[in-house]
Amino acid sequence: MNDIKNLARMANRIREGLMQLKQSRYVELNRQLTNLTSQLQRLTTESRKMGASVSRGWFSAAQRCCKNVNNLLGEVVYSLPRIRPLAEKPQKEIPKLMLLIDELDGLQKEFGDIEFDASRNTISVVTEPITLEDIYLGPFKIQLEINKLDQLYYSSPYLVIALEPNPAATDDGVTHPHVNSEKLCEGDGSAAIRTALEKGRICDFFTIVRSILNTYSPDSPYVSLDNWDGTTCYDCGYTMNSENSYFCQYCENDYCAECSTYCRHCEETVCLGCSGQCTYCEEMLCRNCVSGCEECDEMFCPSCLEDDVCPNCKEEQENENEQPETEIKESENTGQSETETTEVKLAR
């Protein structure tokens, strides 16, 4: 447990961070205003050019001005909603040192202990081990980075670090359904987190983050708990995420990319076990699209069969049909010469 002296040191650092945050708002507002002023000056220039063009009857030049004005108005419309919230915010009072010490004291009582890293300027607490829907995710360290408090309106000035990581099978960075690369997806807690931090309610900030960690929202996790351990390929056993999993509608199992293919005829995904290869063109086919040749019973794709006969059998049939005709012709030729011989004999 930290003594009052240590809590005062932490409180002082937080106060400095909040001062930076207060200043950053004005700096950002000034930056946005500079952008807006520049856009308005460009609009003034275009207005002058437009006046000159119209008075001289240069309508092509006037049209170019219209295009530029249109683009500039788009930029102004984009800038205004960014400026207004910064300008609207009332001035935030920086909490007094004693109030921050009380906050840290409350935090210490709530979480048992606070870790203060003076060199890195961080304050951390550790949650109880977290289990969601029977999946053990372990305890998490919530680490507030005081140096980054001034970035509160653009990014999260804290990390959520898994101390006994049990990451999703498909992504090592996802240590909790709502934590990716140590960043928390705040969801419904976003506004409350920002309000708590900007008002110096440090204890509230940590308890809100803890409440998010203790809740599973199945609607939009990085990795759903149903797929936490991944999907196993039914054929080779490879663990894959849902995006790389292919469902075979014939055997109703999930397969990896290596163990699945698609039918070149109907384009349905199919596993290698439920697919077949056309004997002639060697394209992969699903069970529905493969057909047998009436003659040889081999499997072929619909485009390779002609009248339910494969190209090989078709060729054989044609050869067989050609053969008797040749024989007839030959026999006809033979018969004619014999007659001629007889006629010659009779003439003699």
Next chain:
Amino acid sequence: MRILYINNDGSGFADYVNSPEGTTVEQFFNEQMPGRKETDFLIRVNRQPIARDYILQEGDRVTVTPTKIEGALV
């Protein structure tokens, strides 16, 4: 009496509210959060856990934080 009420459900607003003398924490919660269950919230008075029959005093600071908050991509 004036109570500083901090509600971390939603936007996390903080404001002073007036409450009759002798109001317990439980009554205060039911008045501020009608239809909600106390068990779904972490209720602290002056940053300390308290019994539900604690009688609020002038200037007390009551914090209400949901125990479950849905995280999601924003």
